[in-house]
Structures are given as structure tokens and as C-alpha cells.
Amino acid sequence: GINAEYGKQWYQRRVRGTAPTFSVEWDEVNAAWGQTALLLYSLANANNFNFQRYRIVPYGSQSYLEGETKLPLYTNGGLRLFWDAKFDQGMVAFLDCLKQFLDSIEKKGSFNFPYKIDKSKIGDQKGFYSIKLHFNSEEQWTKA
Numbered sequence: 001g002i003n004a005e006y007g008k009q010w011y012q013r014r015v016r017g018t019a020p021t022f023s024v025e026w027d028e029v030n031a032a033w034g035q036t037a038l039l040l041y042s043l044a045n046a047n048n049f050n051f052q053r054y055r056i057v058p059y060g061s062q063s064y065l066e067g068e069t070k071l072p073l074y075t076n077g078g079l080r081l082f083w084d085a086k087f088d089q090g091m092v093a094f095l096d097c098l099k100q101f102l103d104s105i106e107k108k109g110s111f112n113f114p115y116k117i118d119k120s121k122i123g124d125q126k127g128f129y130s131i132k133l134h135f136n137s138e139e140q141w142t143k144a
Contacts, residue, residue, distance in 0.1 A: 056097060
């Protein structure tokens with residue numbers, strides 16, 4: 001029925017990151033990045049942790065990182081996405097912040113993150129996936 005199809009699409013969209021009949025809109029991606037930025041910002045503050053190189057600015061679906069320049073964690077997609085690498089740079093900067101935070105927590109022995117972060121890639125023993133959109137497939141980016 002309708003509910004079964006909705007549940008299947010919700011699962012594919014939210015849990016697996018894919019959906020065969022529709023794609024996730026950029027507004028949702030931007031909102032997810034905003035929530036992720038707020039979470040890491042809050043965890044860092046709760047642990048009195050300061051990031052090197054960047055400052056996370058959680059601002060809803062317009063969140064960004066500040067370093068030498070403003071690096072957005074949002075985009076409107078479209079052609080601009082292919083000409084402007086700042087969204088990729090923002091995601092890579094976020095991974096850098098995440099790695100810094102995780103390294104500090106793991107040193108305390110209280111947590112082991114199940115994935116490894118290597119610059120712009122995240123993965124495990126099965127493989128690494130680039131977080132960058134440029135020169136990447138949608139499927140590979142979604143896995144990252």
C-alpha cells in the first residue's frame with residue numbers, strides 16, 4: 001500500500017542515502033549539514049575543545065566554517081556547483097575538524113570511531129570514499 005511504499009522510500013532516503021524513484025533535494029542536504037555542524041560544534045564546546053585552522057559556525061541550512069576564507073556547508077546545486085569548489089572545501093574542512101575532535105576524544109580512551117578519516121576521504125577496511133562532489137559519483141558521495 002501507500003504506507004509501505006512511503007516507508008521503503010523513507011528508509012532508502014534516510015538510512016541508506018539513496019532512493020530509486022527520487023533524489024534528495026539540496027535544501028535537505030543543506031539542513032543535514034547544518035544539523036551536523038551544530039552537533040560537532042556542541043560536542044566540542046561541551047568538551048572545551050578548540051579546533052585548529054577553522055571555526056564552525058552553525059547557522060541552520062546556511063552553516064559554514066571560517067578559516068582564511070568562509071567555506072560553506074551548503075549549496076544550491078545547479079551549474080554553480082561544478083564551477084565553485086567552496087562547498088567541497090567546506091566539507092573537507094569539516095572532516096578536518098571532525099578528525100581533530102575524534103583524535104582528542106580517542107586519546108582519552110573513551111571512544112573509538114569506527115571509520116578512518118584521511119583528508120577528504122572517510123572509510124573502513126572495505127574502502128574509502130571521497131566527501132568531495134567534484135570528480136565523484138552521486139553514489140560514492142552518498143556513501144561518504
